Amino acid sequence: MRYIEFGKNHKELSTVILGMMRISSLSPNETEDLIETALHCGINAFDLADCYADGLCERIVGKVLSSRPDLRDHMWIQSKCGIRREDGIKYFDFSKEHITEAIDGILMRLNTDHIDSLLLHRPDTLMEADEINDAINDAVKAGKIIDFGVSNMNPLMIEFLSRDVEEKIAINQIQLSAAFTPAIDAGLHVNMSTDAGIVRDGSILEYCRLNNIVIQAWSVLQYGFFEGVFIGNPKFEALNKVLSRIASEHSVTPEAVAIAWVLRYPHPIQAVIGTTRADRVQQMAMGADIILSRKEWYEIYQAAGNTLP
Template identity: 50%
Template sequence: MGNMRINSLSLKETEALIHTAQEAGINFFDHADIYGGGSCEEQFAQAISMDKTIRENMIIQSKCGIRHGATGYYDFSKDHILTSVDKILQRLQTEYLDILLLHRPDPLMEPEEVAEAFDQLHASGKVRHFGVSNHNPMQIELLQKSLNQKLVVNQVQFSLAHTPLIDSGVSLNMNTENAVNRDSSTLEYCRLNDITLQAWSPFQTGFFDGVFVGDRERFPKLNDVLDRLAGKYDVTPTTIAVAWITRHPANIQVVLGTTNAGRLRESAEGSDIPLTREEWNELYAAAGNMIP
C-alpha cells in the first residue's frame, strides 16, 4: 500500500483504508518524507494509534533524498540522510524502518558518504535494509561498491501503459521506437543481482498523465482486452492490470497508491490471477506495443 495521497483522507478514513489493506493480505506500507511534506507519515501513525504490537505486523518502507528549493534538488549527503531518517521515525512513531530507499539519483552523490550514513543507521537499529528508487544499473553499482549493506529494492515506474523496462528487450535490433534502450536493462540487472523491483503508478500513463483503466478514448483496444479477461476470471479490469505486472517472473511488487478501499481490494486480487503467456502478450500488444 502506497501512502502518497492519504493526507486527502480523514483519520477515520485512513484507518479504514489501512485495515482494508491488511484484510486483503497487504502488510507492506510504502512512504516517503516528501509525501504531503511529511504529513502522510504522521497521519498513517495517528490513524492506527501506532504501537509496538501494531508495528510488528507491518513492513514499513520510507524514502529520502528529494529536497524542495527554488527548483527542487536531490541530497544524498550523510547529514541529510541521518536527519531525514530521524524525522521519518518520529512522524511514523516507530523505532526503526524495515527499508530505507534513496528516492531519486543525486548527481552529486559521494558513495563513501552514503556508506557512512547507512553504517550508522544500520548499527543503531534505525534501518534494517536499504534500497533505491528510480536508479539505473550503473548508479546502483557505483553506490553498492562503497556499501557494507546489500541494496535490496529498486522502485521504478511500471504499468501496462508505461513499459520501458521491457520494451527494448522485446524489440531488440528492430528499427522501432520501442527498441531504444531507455533504462539500461534495469529489469535484467535487478534480477541478476536479486534486487526486488517495485512498480509505482501501476495504473498511470507516463508521468502522472492519467489512468489507462477505463480510458477508452486513448486506450480502446487495451480496455477491450482488460474487460474480456476480467469477465473470464470474474474480476475487474483493475485486477487484470495488476495481474499483468505480478505475472512477470521478476516477482515485481506493486505499490498501490489508491485511496479507494474497493479499488485496493480489487488490486490485491491481481497477484492471484494466473495470466497465460498468450494473455500477457495480448495485453502488452493492446497497449500499443509491437511484438516483432
C-alpha cells in the first residue's frame, strides 16, 4: 500500500479508500469483516456520507464501532453532508443550520465523538461562504471534525469558499476512472475544436495540484454517471483486453490495474473503491503497489476510447 501524508495531524493515509456507499445490504458482522480485511491490506481510510441509504450505511458502521471500539483508532473516517431529500424532493443545502445538524447526525449514527474529515458533498448554488465558515469553525473548535474538504466542486467554487472559509479546503472528491475522464481529456486537447477539448470542470486537476488539495477519485471502476462497471463489460472490449494484459504482466487483477491507473496521477491522489466484497478489496488494494509506466497509462487511456491529438 502507498500512503500520503495528510491534514493537520500529518496522518499517513492509504491511497486506497474504502467507500461505504453500498454497504446497506451488509450486516454489522459482514461490515466488520470488510473493515478488518481493508485494515489488513493497509487501507486505513473510509468514506461515507449522511445520505447513503438515508443514514443506514453510517448506522451500520456505528454498530460495528460500538461492538468493536478498538477499530476506531485504526480508522480515518470521512463523511459528507449537504445532499437532502424531503417530501420526494432532492436538494442541496450548505446552510449553517443544516451543516451543523448534519455533523451531529453523522457523529450519532457512527457512534463516534469526531470524524477525521467532513466534505461538502455536491455544490449548493445557494451557498453562502460565511455560513459555511461559521458551521465548520464551530465543529472544528468543538473537536467534531478535524479536516475539511469538498466534493464535485470546480476551481471557482473552491476559490469563492476559500476567500471566507478559514479552514483549509484540503480535499476535493471528484469522479474519475479509466472510463470516465472529462477532467483529463480537456488538458490533452487544449485549444482544439473537438468535443474532448471542452473544459467541463474548470481544470480541476491542475487547480488541486496548484493549491495542494488532495484529489479523491470516486467510482474508480464505473463509466458514465453510475451506468455500470467497465471491468468485464463488452462495451469496453479494447479496454478490458489492455487491462488484462497489463494485469498479467504485473501479476494482479485488471481491477488493480484500473486503480493503479487512477493513482498514477502525480499529485497526492486517493482512489475511493466501492466494493462490498472482501476478496475484491484485497485484489484492488494491490493496485496501490503498482506504478504504471507512461506508455501503459496512455495505452489504457486510448483503449477506453479516447484519442490523443
